[in-house]
Amino acid sequence: MKITNTELEDVLIDLKPLDHVMEQANFVRASQWDYERVTYDYKIGSPEKNITYYIRVQGYAVEGDVDRGDAVIKLLTPIIGKxxxxxGIEYGEEENFPTSTVDRAVTLLQNAKENIQPFMK
Known part of the structure; x- marks a missing residue:
């Protein structure tokens, strides 16, 4: 499910400050990248058996290279998956997400956006 109106979509930011800000917000990039794309995940546990939710922020390099660390990243609309x-993880619009999980995702993304603002291009 897309999380709209976060004001993160289409933001341009250098990779290094983005990595720092997202790490501070407890989003993990880990091995979720290639030369042109990055993905940051935030894991939310659930009382439901065998269910975990993930907030995902993705972006792609509009210039530079992620591997070299000199990329300028354009962020996409964040999504939440189950x-x-x-x-595996399902991100479809037909998935049902608890309101509390969606509200938490929105709050986390708002905080990340506030921390990203000083570095936006």
Whole structure:
């Protein structure tokens, strides 16, 4: 499910400050990148058996290279997904997400956006 109206979509930012800000907000990039794209995930546990939610912020390099660390990243609309063990994560609009989880996602993304603002291009 897309999380709209976050004001993160289409933001341009250098990779290094983006990595720092997202790490401070507890979003993990880990191995979620290639030369042109980055993905940051925030894991939210659930009382439901074998269910975990993920807030995902993705972006792609409009110039430079992620591997070299000199990329300028354009962010996409954040999404929230539901992980079904052992099958994987579903991001579809037909998924149902608890209101509390969506509200938490919006708050986390607003905080990340506030921290990103000083570095926006």
């Amino acid at each position: 992980h079904y063990y052992p099958h």
